[in-house]
Amino acid sequence: MTTVTVVGAGGKMGQRVSNNLATxxxxxxxxxxxxxxxxxxASQDREVTDAAEAARQSDVVILAVPDVVxxxxxxxxxxxxxxxxxxxxxxxxxxxxxxxxxxxxxxxxVAHPCHPSVFLERTTKxxxxxxxxxxxxxxxxxxAFESDNETARKLADDVIRVMYAPVVDVHWVSxxxxxxLEPTLVxxxxxxxxxxxxxxxxxxxxxxxxxxxxxxAMLLGHVQVALTNTLRGSNPFSxxxxxxxxxxxxxIVKDDWKKIFDDGELDKVIARMLxxxxxxxxx
Numbered sequence: 001m002t003t004v005t006v007v008g009a010g011g012k013m014g015q016r017v018s019n020n021l022a023t024x025x026x027x028x029x030x031x032x033x034x035x036x037x038x039x040x041x042a043s044q045d046r047e048v049t050d051a052a053e054a055a056r057q058s059d060v061v062i063l064a065v066p067d068v069v070x071x072x073x074x075x076x077x078x079x080x081x082x083x084x085x086x087x088x089x090x091x092x093x094x095x096x097x098x099x100x101x102x103x104x105x106x107x108x109x110v111a112h113p114c115h116p117s118v119f120l121e122r123t124t125k126x127x128x129x130x131x132x133x134x135x136x137x138x139x140x141x142x143x144a145f146e147s148d149n150e151t152a153r154k155l156a157d158d159v160i161r162v163m164y165a166p167v168v169d170v171h172w173v174s175x176x177x178x179x180x181l182e183p184t185l186v187x188x189x190x191x192x193x194x195x196x197x198x199x200x201x202x203x204x205x206x207x208x209x210x211x212x213x214x215x216x217a218m219l220l221g222h223v224q225v226a227l228t229n230t231l232r233g234s235n236p237f238s239x240x241x242x243x244x245x246x247x248x249x250x251x252i253v254k255d256d257w258k259k260i261f262d263d264g265e266l267d268k269v270i271a272r273m274l275x276x277x278x279x280x281x282x283x
Contacts, residue, residue, distance in 0.1 A: 004159055005029040005054040005061045007073065009046065010037020013090055014064035016134050017163035022046065024162045029054040055080040060159050062088045068275050071099035081106050086156055092144060092178040093270050098280040109156040110175060111143035112182055113164045118227060138166045144175040180261065183269055188260055196252075197223065 004021060008014040009030035014037075021028045031051040032038050038048050055061050055077045065073050071094060078087065078101040086107045087100065094100055095110050116137035122128045126136035133139035141164050145153045153172075161167045173181075197219065204215045228234040237245065259265055267279040 001025075001027045002060070002155065002159075003027045003029065003058045005031060005049070005051075005058040007031045007051050007054075007061060007063050007077065008033075008037075008065040009048075010034060010040045011064060011066075015040070016132075017062060017064055017090075018046070020134060020163050020165050021159075026159070026162070029058065051077055052080045055085075056082065058082075058085060060086045060088055060155065062090070062159075062163070064090055067091055067093045067273065070094035071101075074099070074101040078103055078106070084152070086152055086159075088156060088159065092175055092182060093273055095144070095175045096179040096266075096279070097270055097274055097276065099274065099276075107145070107147050107149055107152040107156070109143060109145045109153075109160075110178055111141055111156070111160045111164070111170070112178065114140040114142060118224075119232065134164055136166070138168045139164065140168045141170045142173055142178055142181055143170050144173055144178045146174060179266060179270065183273065184260055184266060188269060 004026045006014055006018050006021065006028065009018045010032035011034075014032070018028070018030060029049045030041055030046045031054050032041055032048055033051075041048055051073075058081070061077060061081065063070055063073055063077075070089060074087065074094075081087070081103070083105040084107070086109055088109045088111060089095060089100070090110070091112060092110045095108065100108065113133050115133045116122075116127075116130065116139045120127075120137060122137060124136065128137075129135075130137035141160055143156070143160055145156055147153070157170055160170055201215055201219055204210050204219075205212045225235075229237055260269075271277065271279050
């Protein structure tokens with residue numbers, strides 16, 4: 001039987017992946033350091049196993065811990081792994097920055113959920129309520145595995161499909177490509193735009209004085225239209241809307257904004273996220 005360990009099983013992401021793995025056919029071990037996390041796991045009747053002990057038994061070790069400590073956690077656990085084991089992280093930043101302790105006789109994978117699409121056809125209340133994914137709403141996953149060990153990749157794929165279930169598909173890319181997707185595409189751009197929309201709503205209501213129900217209704221409906229028109233080509237924008245869009249770009253967006261896709265800028269934002277001086281490069 002395949003043994004999978006979740007390190008950080010009492011944390012936010014640790015809980016999400018543990019909930020799915022706990023009902024799987026894998027033998028699952030749970031590791032947690034914090035008293036609060038241990039208490040939570042105890043309330044779920046999940047026995048806590050020492051991380052090093054669990055690592056020695058495992059075929060796959062999922063490091064569900066904050067990015068800023070992944071380097072130290074890998075230094076403690078990677079030496080304990082049996083040859084052929086897989087280290088699976090949930091974000092690409094630490095792998096991209098070469099912070100994970102390297103061993104030639106083990107494999108490394110990264111897998112990040114796409115979350116349920118805004119265009120997902122939801123047919124149940126449970127799917128509608130699951131905005132994050134991993135409970136009821138189907139989602140896709142993007143993963144990186146740069147070894148040519150297809151047996152290990154298949155095992156990683158199997159674990160990924162369980163821990164993020166229900167999964168539509170797993171898309172395999174390089175670590176760098178995954179880092180371009182997150183943070184650059186979805187955090188630097190998409191999440192920032194979401195925050196900007198919220199700020200614009202606040203200004204509309206609290207500075208201009210538009211009643212909040214009217215402003216919120218207008219914004220949320222038009223967000224749907226904006227996304228489907230631009231990303232799916234559902235309908236053309238009106239000529240007047242295009243003029244207003246051009247004004248918005250001129251007023252809000254910097255001319256050189258596409259520099260965020262340069263390698264140096266990717267290094268910069270990941271170093272900032274990991275709270276390190278600079279991204280490490282292999283010699």
